[in-house]
Amino acid sequence: MSEFSSTVESFWQSSFLSGDIIFSSDALSICANPDLGADRQLMLLETAAGKLQMALTPALADKLGLYLQTGLTPALLRQKLQDAGIALHGADYVFYFxxxxxxxxxxxxxxxxxxxxxxxxxxxxxxxxxxxxxxxxxxxxxxxxxxxxxxxxxxxxxxxxxxxxxxxxxxxxxxxxxxxxxxxxxxxxxxxxxxxxxxxxxxxxxxxxxxxxxxxxxxxxxxxxxxxxxxxxxxxxxxxxx
The missing domain is CATH 3.40.630.30 (Gcn5-related N-acetyltransferase (GNAT))
Structure with a gap:
């Protein structure tokens, strides 16, 4: 059970667990979400527990060759982003009560x-x-x-x-x-x-x-x-x- 409110969990799940889960492991999950906005076509959330979650548009998932992938790790995923020339804005810490x-x-x-x-x-x-x-x-x-x-x-x-x-x-x-x-x-x-x-x-x-x-x-x-x-x-x- 999460230590945070259902409001917080529902907000993040709406982006990172809505759509097609195309990869899932204890350390990483990837969701192809067709509802992401133009300014958030790809997002990363690394929880305090250490799991990395990615949400991205199906078009970007296809571009990155993420469908039917096996053996992905957070490090390999970040390398794929770098190889594809996809830069990130710069991470924020996110805090709640x-x-x-x-x-x-x-x-x-x-x-x-x-x-x-x-x-x-x-x-x-x-x-x-x-x-x-x-x-x-x-x-x-x-x-x-x-x-x-x-x-x-x-x-x-x-x-x-x-x-x-x-x-x-x-x-x-x-x-x-x-x-x-x-x-x-x-x-x-x-x-x-x-x-x-x-x-x-x-x-x-x-x-x-x-x-x-x-x-x-x-x-x-x-x-x-x-x-x-x-x-x-x-x-x-x-x-x-x-």
């Missing part, structure tokens, strides 16, 4: 310096963005017009913010978080992530936290906020199949 962590989160009172933001906070949010680097803004993708936005304040100054939006039209809310440099390491991001995640649950959504594999600070934040690693997720880079 497991059930015990979710219960702890929902029972926790919200700190007084954390609150939800609205259009009325446009000025303080603009000041917050003005004190952040362009790189940090691009990486975090925190916007005031997202589905939900929460912030941490120090003396009426917004020092950390997180925003969420529904992901892939599912009951999953993907989030980004940004703390101003001089206020990092003080627990603001952890508190904001937990606050916005409680809000997501209250609205019937499963909070999701993603970050690139080389973003060690974000990965550490996810774990400190009580989230557990579900796996790593990657997609084919745009134009690599041409």
């Amino acid at each position: 497991n059930e015990p962590a979710r219960q702890d989160l929902l029972q926790e009172p919200q700190p007084g310096h954390i609150r939800q933001l609205s259009e009325a906070d446009e000025a303080v949010f603009a000041e917050f963005q003005g004190n952040a680097s362009e790189q940090d803004l691009d990486d975090a993708y925190v916007e005031l017009d997202h589905w939900a936005v929460f912030g941490a304040f120090e003396q009426d100054r917004l020092v950390c913010a997180a925003s969420m939006y529904p992901w892939d039209e599912q009951q999953i809310a993907d989030q980004g978080v940004l703390t101003l440099p001089s206020f990092r390491g003080q627990g603001h991001a952890r508190s904001v992530v937990r606050a916005i995640s409680r809000h997501a649950y209250a609205q019937g959504y499963e909070p999701q936290f993603r970050c690139q594999l080389d973003n060690t600070a974000s990965a550490a934040l996810a774990q400190s906020a009580g989230l557990s690693l579900y796996g790593t997720w990657d997609v084919m880079a745009s134009g690599s199949d041409e």
Whole structure:
């Protein structure tokens, strides 16, 4: 039985187990899924347990010669992708709350310096963005017009913010978080992530936290906020199949 919710498991299974399972072993499964979108013609999910799952369009499966294959391993599959000139975008860690962590989160009172933001906070949010680097803004993708936005304040100054939006039209809310440099390491991001995640649950959504594999600070934040690693997720880079 999975430690994660049925919402999480159903979301990933809809891509990686829907269609024609053309290869399956303890270490690897490959699904030819005709319903994949143009921007996700090939996806890889390596679970925290270590199993690699691939979903790809039937056309790509045929191009790669994956039908009726035997003896495939994750290493051999990745070599096939490389030989075919198919590049990957770059994997993300994907984190969720497991059930015990979710219960702890929902029972926790919200700190007084954390609150939800609205259009009325446009000025303080603009000041917050003005004190952040362009790189940090691009990486975090925190916007005031997202589905939900929460912030941490120090003396009426917004020092950390997180925003969420529904992901892939599912009951999953993907989030980004940004703390101003001089206020990092003080627990603001952890508190904001937990606050916005409680809000997501209250609205019937499963909070999701993603970050690139080389973003060690974000990965550490996810774990400190009580989230557990579900796996790593990657997609084919745009134009690599041409």
